[in-house]
Amino acid sequence: MLWAILSILAALCWAVVNTVDKYVLTKWVRKPIIPVMILGIVGLVASLLVYLFHGFSELSYFNIFLAFVAGVFYILTAVFYFKAVKIEEISRVIPLFYFGSIFILLLATLFLGEVFTFTKYLGIFLLVTGAVLISSKNFLKLSFGKAFWFMIFGTILGSIGAVLTKYLLGFTDFWTIFGYLRIGAIFPLIPIFYFSFPELIKTTKAHGKKVIAVISLNGTLNFFAVLLITIAISVGYVTLVSALTSVQPFFVLLFAVVLSTFYPKILKEEITKRTMFIKLLAIILMFIGAVLII
Numbered sequence: 001m002l003w004a005i006l007s008i009l010a011a012l013c014w015a016v017v018n019t020v021d022k023y024v025l026t027k028w029v030r031k032p033i034i035p036v037m038i039l040g041i042v043g044l045v046a047s048l049l050v051y052l053f054h055g056f057s058e059l060s061y062f063n064i065f066l067a068f069v070a071g072v073f074y075i076l077t078a079v080f081y082f083k084a085v086k087i088e089e090i091s092r093v094i095p096l097f098y099f100g101s102i103f104i105l106l107l108a109t110l111f112l113g114e115v116f117t118f119t120k121y122l123g124i125f126l127l128v129t130g131a132v133l134i135s136s137k138n139f140l141k142l143s144f145g146k147a148f149w150f151m152i153f154g155t156i157l158g159s160i161g162a163v164l165t166k167y168l169l170g171f172t173d174f175w176t177i178f179g180y181l182r183i184g185a186i187f188p189l190i191p192i193f194y195f196s197f198p199e200l201i202k203t204t205k206a207h208g209k210k211v212i213a214v215i216s217l218n219g220t221l222n223f224f225a226v227l228l229i230t231i232a233i234s235v236g237y238v239t240l241v242s243a244l245t246s247v248q249p250f251f252v253l254l255f256a257v258v259l260s261t262f263y264p265k266i267l268k269e270e271i272t273k274r275t276m277f278i279k280l281l282a283i284i285l286m287f288i289g290a291v292l293i294i
Helices: 002-027 033-053 061-087 090-111 118-135 146-168 174-184 186-207 209-235 238-262 273-293
Strands: none
Touching: 002 033, 002 061, 002 209, 002 238, 033 061, 033 174, 033 186, 033 209, 061 090, 061 146, 061 174, 061 186, 090 118, 090 146, 090 238, 118 238, 118 273, 146 174, 146 209, 146 238, 174 186, 174 209, 186 209, 209 238, 238 273
């Protein structure tokens, strides 16, 4: 059950990261691309530390290429994510990641041969149903905005990256894969830095170094969660690891409600009785699904 514990811990870390992301994008950062740039720098530093203290194990050139591709998809997922967080409530955005459970299920079945019992498939279905419920602005009409489509595109890319990661972990250790993925993430950041570096300087001048420090610390916590998930995938099924992180919306919702109630200047969420009922119902479905897949 190590994979389950690591998945839940990663979900908790990501819930903190998501909450901080929403604050940063609401109060300090005008363009969502800024956190992505800083995330890339933190990732490169993390890769360098892995290389210096652990080293990279032997891996074929083709598999290194696949690791770079997964890293590129990771950054593109982050770009879509930050765009979504900029325009929608955090507790509605995050659960959309769990459409990735369906994409991963299909890809892992086709390419990794991961097949499960009916109970586990039912659990995954409940998780995705909860994600749709908690993400819709109007459940009866199921109307979705731009944030929904940003997250769908992002989860497709992230799902491909997750399956590639599971495949690569069959050839070497998780430290090596973690390091190569972070290097691969640099490639899409080159044009991003070229076109958006002035915006990073402008943001720093407007809000001081604190904005860079907060985003960097948040990025560090994010990569710690990524490392936990990488280890979880190395010892468990990528489909189930991905699905179990569905406990993350519970943590996000908890943080959002507490902050909206006691510290509304930091984060303000829509917490009417009707909204809370829908979100809590969705969380219940997610937890039932999580229990079924363990």
